[in-house]
Amino acid sequence: MAGAPDMMRGDEAFMRRCLELAVRGAGTVSPNPMVGSVVVHEGRVIGEGWHERYGGPHAEVNAIASVREPELLPASTLYVNLEPCSHFGKTPPCSDLIVSTKIPRVVVGCVDPHEKVAGRGITRLREAGVDVSVGILGEESERINEAFMTSHRKGRPFVMLKIAQTLDGRIATSLGASKWITGEESRLEVHRLRSRFDAVLTSSSTAVFDDAELTVRHCEGRQPLRVLLDRQLRVPLESKLFGPEARTLVFASADATEPARVAMLGSRGVEVVTVPSPSGRMSLQGVLAELHRRRVLSVMVEAGSSLAAAFVRERLADKLCLFVAPRLFGGDGLPSLASLDVLLPGQSVNLRFSGTRMAGMDLMIEAYFD
Ligand SMILES: NC(=O)c1ccc[n+]([C@@H]2O[C@H](COP(=O)([O-])OP(=O)(O)OC[C@H]3O[C@@H](n4cnc5c(N)ncnc54)[C@H](OP(=O)(O)O)[C@@H]3O)[C@@H](O)[C@H]2O)c1
DSSP: OOOHHHHHHHHHHHHHHHHHHHGGGTTTSTTSOOOEEEEEETTEEEEEEEOOSTTSOOHHHHHHHTOSOGGGGGGOEEEEEEOOOOSOSSSOOHHHHHHHHTOOEEEEEEOOOOTTTTTHHHHHHHHTTOEEEEOTTHHHHHHHTHHHHHHHHHSSOEEEEEEEEETTSEEEOTTOOOTTSSOHHHHHHHHHHHHHSSEEEEEHHHHHHHOOOOOOOSSSOOOOEEEEEOTTOOSOTTOGGGSTTSOEEEEEEGGGOOHHHHHHHHHTTOEEEEEOOGGGOOOHHHHHHHHHHTTOOEEEEOOOHHHHHHHHHTTOOOEEEEEEESOOOOTTSEESSOOOOOOSGGGOOOEEEEEEEEETTEEEEEEEEO
């Protein structure tokens, strides 16, 4: 019989398979989480499944349905990267299904923070006599659903700042020109990233300077919602951002929204929402609260120095994704972040690196805010 370390290694290998299956739901399951599941009998995978689309059957349901020898279920282990649900949502509770199949052991990656689950799925299984192990590849399981976790724990979307900069930390020249700093491979990667986020967010200044479309074009994938912060509705109607390829939501200040302009945007399918803008600054918390209300789980910020720094200063950024090109603009270029009010080294904003890799000639760096 296998000892505890062997069993752990086996559990990790099957959980890794769950994570591989789970990411197949990227871009199609939000605002649901990405979940994969495998059913194992005596070390052999006899069933696999993943949550394929929002509102569709959960991973455990698909994994159990794929088992060709159901008589083996009462002697099998089910692996799943997120706690099985315990409530009636768009589908019946997965924990009840597992109990009904008489599967004796369930291995869970991490607990579901959803207020209707939050440990109840695990309790339901244990009460029915199922042996449940929790936390196998726990960190990785949390990480792949970081947007879902943030949304439920913080009541706002997961926010990633994407910055394309020179090696000396500049995002535009002194004239404001920023096309192109990074190479084709980095730009393709940005399109892939966009397709995995629910929304991409930019500012009025960057929309005017760059006239970017902010769509997914160079790869397959779903178009994220485009979010424009335009307090005074000054971005021209002809901007590419208002094109029909994707939906656009504009946040503006209540006192600056002329009905005629709102109507013109409306005729292009663009919705305008007003948020408080005390002392001439739009409330970023207000923006994120409204996006959360609309079930947007993740936002990629593609803005310039001032807005990116505002997200950092207000502690509303979770992750940084830097594309660093091997070129220099010098000190008169625009820095990637405006002031963070840091006067002493001990006041710095601290991050943890989570990955680096080459994107063509550029370096891609990912880091999490502490
Ligand atoms: N290389 C890159 O990755 C990259 C990406 C994007 C942009 N860029 C470049 O960056 C330059 C623009 O940068 P920028 O610093 O001038 O503009 P920005 O940061 O994109 O946007 C500034 C605007 O954001 C809003 N804003 C600023 N602070 C805010 C706060 N605390 N709370 C809420 N809203 C706030 C204001 O818009 P309202 O006045 O409407 O309130 C402000 O005018 C351009 O040259 C562009 O090409 C480079």
